[in-house]
Amino acid sequence: QQQVKQSPQSLIVQKGGIPIINCAYENTAFDYFPWYQQFPGKGPALLIAIRPDVSEKKEGRFTISFNKSAKQFSLHIMDSQPGDSATYFCAASSETSGTYKYIFGTGTRLKVLA
């Protein structure tokens, strides 16, 4: 019940395309859903995050869509660029757990072709 399932494992799109990465969870106590971007040799960096009281959040070219009833959320990257090529991780946590530790998905390796 603590798992966060992420798909696809890898994704290749053309420049300007809109890659979509999906995550699903079971634990209804989760109330914070961040996405992290990781480049090779670097630590993950926070990209955007959402709470379940909204269905969508946009920051620049990055959008999170959240479906509370389906217990799913997804990341959309508009007008993708080669510089977006990285590994993306979704995560979930629960403030009620008291530790704010994140449960991470297994990651999606995105390649944007020039």
Add this chain to the structure above:
Amino acid sequence: GAGVSQSPSNKVTEKGKDVELRCDPISGHTALYWYRQSLGQGLEFLIYFQGNSAPDKSGLPSDRFSAERTGGSVSTLTIQRTQQEDSAVYLCASSISQGNYGYTFGSGTRLTVV
């Protein structure tokens, strides 16, 4: 400091030896986390420190793993009698406080046990 600093960046050790990994969190960040990232895998929670509270050690995989945080700042993760399965990137993250404000990760320590 400007970011989370981890040292060493790379560590090669012989099976059975002990290793210490260091993390310097962002100044003023009271929450500190250790995660492990195995090749091609997601991030696995190890341990969480918050201020002077007892740490959440629920993710430590065995009693060979331990961590401490001195003076509410620098943290050291110690792995005793290293095994080949301990080979991974060990990531440290800090956060400004309890609560879901997003982590800032360091670049990690790549540990290779030979």
